[in-house]
Amino acid sequence: MTFQSAAKVADLSDGEPHAVTVDGTDVVLVRVGADVHCIRDLCSHGQVPLSEGDVDTDDLTIECYLHGSTFDLRSGKPTCLPATEPVPIYPTKVEGETVMVDLSHQGDNA
Numbered sequence: 001m002t003f004q005s006a007a008k009v010a011d012l013s014d015g016e017p018h019a020v021t022v023d024g025t026d027v028v029l030v031r032v033g034a035d036v037h038c039i040r041d042l043c044s045h046g047q048v049p050l051s052e053g054d055v056d057t058d059d060l061t062i063e064c065y066l067h068g069s070t071f072d073l074r075s076g077k078p079t080c081l082p083a084t085e086p087v088p089i090y091p092t093k094v095e096g097e098t099v100m101v102d103l104s105h106q107g108d109n110a
Helices: none
Strands: 004-008 017-022 025-032 035-040 061-063 070-072 092-095 098-101
Touching: 004 017, 004 025, 025 098, 035 092
Parallel strands: none
Antiparallel strands: 004 098, 017 025, 025 035, 061 070, 092 098
């Protein structure tokens, strides 16, 4: 795995989407407690940034603001229509105060 620096942990507010570009790829980081999730910042249905949507920390989903599709932050799979295609997710880890993302390894949904 090839992890790259994506953000400082202190820059992430719990349950709030945080858009970053890592090595030319737009992604959204979402911190929920001690866990950080990373999903591509593009709805597979509406082709708009997921980072502008809301996060449900109970269901671990992010909602596309345009048509209301939601995606599981752990798998990238849509949890409701109109989206039917998953969004790529990426492994994360925290090293010290830095969130690291591995763009070379997409989650099992891709």
